[in-house]
Amino acid sequence: MGERDSVTTRGGAAPTAGAYGSPASSLGSSGSYGLAGRGEGGANLADILERVLDKGVVIAGDIRINLLDIELLTIKLRLIVASVDKAKEMGIDWWEHDPSLSSRARTGVDGGGKAEVTGRDSREKAEVTGGENRETTE
Amino acid sequence: MTDGLRYAYAVVRDTGAPEAALDALTALEGVTGVADEPVYAVRHLGLAVLAGAVPAEDYDEGSLRKRLEDMAWLEKMARAHQRVVDTAGAESCVIPVRLATVCHGDEGLRRMLATGRERFASALDRLEGRVEWGVKAYATRPAAEEPPAGTADTADAADAPSTPNSPSTPNSPSTPGTPGAPGAPSTPSTPGTPGAMSGRDYLRRRKAQRQAAERRWGDTEEGARLVHDTLSGLAEQSRLHPPQDPRLSGISDRNVLNAAYLVRRQDSADFAERVGELAGRTPALRVELTGPWAPYSFTAMDETSGTEGESAGTDG
Numbered sequence: 223m224g225e226r227d228s229v230t231t232r233g234g235a236a237p238t239a240g241a242y243g244s245p246a247s248s249l250g251s252s253g254s255y256g257l258a259g260r261g262e263g264g265a266n267l268a269d270i271l272e273r274v275l276d277k278g279v280v281i282a283g284d285i286r287i288n289l290l291d292i293e294l295l296t297i298k299l300r301l302i303v304a305s306v307d308k309a310k311e312m313g314i315d316w317w318e319h320d321p322s323l324s325s326r327a328r329t330g331v332d333g334g335g336k337a338e339v340t341g342r343d344s345r346e347k348a349e350v351t352g353g354e355n356r357e358t359t360e
Numbered sequence: 361m362t363d364g365l366r367y368a369y370a371v372v373r374d375t376g377a378p379e380a381a382l383d384a385l386t387a388l389e390g391v392t393g394v395a396d397e398p399v400y401a402v403r404h405l406g407l408a409v410l411a412g413a414v415p416a417e418d419y420d421e422g423s424l425r426k427r428l429e430d431m432a433w434l435e436k437m438a439r440a441h442q443r444v445v446d447t448a449g450a451e452s453c454v455i456p457v458r459l460a461t462v463c464h465g466d467e468g469l470r471r472m473l474a475t476g477r478e479r480f481a482s483a484l485d486r487l488e489g490r491v492e493w494g495v496k497a498y499a500t501r502p503a504a505e506e507p508p509a510g511t512a513d514t515a516d517a518a519d520a521p522s523t524p525n526s527p528s529t530p531n532s533p534s535t536p537g538t539p540g541a542p543g544a545p546s547t548p549s550t551p552g553t554p555g556a557m558s559g560r561d562y563l564r565r566r567k568a569q570r571q572a573a574e575r576r577w578g579d580t581e582e583g584a585r586l587v588h589d590t591l592s593g594l595a596e597q598s599r600l601h602p603p604q605d606p607r608l609s610g611i612s613d614r615n616v617l618n619a620a621y622l623v624r625r626q627d628s629a630d631f632a633e634r635v636g637e638l639a640g641r642t643p644a645l646r647v648e649l650t651g652p653w654a655p656y657s658f659t660a661m662d663e664t665s666g667t668e669g670e671s672a673g674t675d676g
Contacts, residue, residue, distance in 0.1 A: 267435055268609035269494060269650055270442045272601055272618075277656035278456035279483065281476045283368065285421050285462035287428070 366469050367394055367414045368461045369444045370454040370654065371480045372401075373488075374408040382408055384448035391447050394440040395419070399448075404470040407480055409457075410448055411469055419462050428460060449654030453488045455480055456656050483659050490596065491628060491652035493621045495635055496604070497587055497645040498613035499580045583642035584617040590638055594631055595621035599657040613646065620657035628652055 372384045388399045393412035401408040417423060427433045438459060445456045463469045473480065557565070592598040603615035623631045632649060639647035 265442070265650060266604075266609045266611070267438070268604040270438050271434075271608070272604070273653065273656035274438045274441050274445075274456070274459040276601075277659060278458040279371070279476060279479060279659050280458050281461060281472055281479075283461040283472060284464040284468045285365065285419065285424060285460075287421065287424055287460050287462070 363465050365414050365416050365419045366402075366411045366463045366465060367397075367419060368457050368463060368469060368472060369393065369399065369410045369412070369441060370448055370456045371407055371409050371473065371476070371484075372448065372452055372454050373484050374401075374403045374406050378403070383452045384408075384410060384454060387448055387451040388444065391444060392440070393444050394437045396440075399444055402466045402469040402473075404473045405477055407473045407477065407484075409469050409473055410444065410454070411463075412444075414462070424460060424462065445654045445656075446652075449491070450652075453484055453490070454654045455483045455487065455659055456654050487622070487655045487658060489625050490622050490655055490658070491625050492655045492657055493595075493623055493628070493631060493635075493652060494650035495587065495591060495617065495619050495621065496615055496648045496650070497584050497617035497642075498611065498648070499616050500613065500644060500646050579642070579644040580616055583645045587635075587638045587642060587645065587647065588617055588619055591619070591621050591631070591635065594627070594634055595623050597622040597658055601657070616645070620653075622655055622658045623652075625652075 370384075372382060374382065376382060382401050385399070385401050388410070391399065393399050393414070395412065395414040395418065397412040397414060399410050399412045401410055418427060427437075441459050445454060448454045449456075461472070463472055588598070588600070599620045601618040601620060603618050604611070606612045606615075609615070621631070635647060635649045639645070
């Protein structure tokens, strides 16, 4: 993952866009950056999926694929929503207490069968962590 | 050939003369789409949609549905979609459409433009000259905070020099509550002086260690908030995304901030610089900047209207 990094590729392929090249070079000089450390544009699959699956204009094409219907969404929600629950578990939910942010943070997942998927994931998570706890504490 | 299936990537403004090539299309020279097909544009009503002809055996409803459930195929599709959108977006304002929007022929694409005309036009008005930057912050967890759970001194000694800055083990992200868990069994961290310390000293030391860990955790949260507040002030708009799952991102450090910022194109360098400053100021965090992206996270007018559109689509 990350080897075929499209952000980096695009940055290189578009030398005419001055605003695109310059931040990258200033980033490269900053050692505290994950970006610099990885030597990539950072377009991991999670970055891409959360944008192309979750964002962008939703408009009906002629081929009706309701992303919310299919198992893919379960994958997506398991990976994205599960993180929210995990974050809350770990106390990383400071945005939820901010009224200007809370609705944002919650939208897009509340509408689409979150409870079901979350429940499924919780069970899975419980199994996983249970197993790990046994392993690590004994 | 105007029949067959067309995969839509993004919508741009059609400003040029009919015979002039679109800027977005020029940028896409040599960049292929989800089916390795060349990307072309269909113009209609002052808009143009960037699209490609895709084979029916992969993209009609049944196949597409099945294919989307295949994670490897999904990844390939998502990366190709993103590559087209962001390559085009490097040159001009593009409004990405969601993954897997497929129409019948150029006529279908024109219908799509007509249907979404107002939304596309207003999004283009709002987002012209803007790009999206992604900023993520990860908690940099020092090795000392990982309860080694019964590991011997030798293990500590062996670990310390070899992995000074990579505290995370593959299992760590799915182990909840490890930092500072009060009841967790833990070995004394002073193997060299076992007998020299009184019980009270030991407890005091443990308390100090715990407090230090809590402060650091506080710094992480505070740091994430500080980063977000500061960058929101610099950006025209911001969106908070849920933290990323390590299984998908491949990054095991805790993701404590995952945000997108809408920044004017010419302010991008300044924005990136400020991100760098913030990264230097918050040692509890590792800050990662990605982009520039097409303004994916900002295509909806605001979150409320975006959600309504989504739920309406779901119900229908």
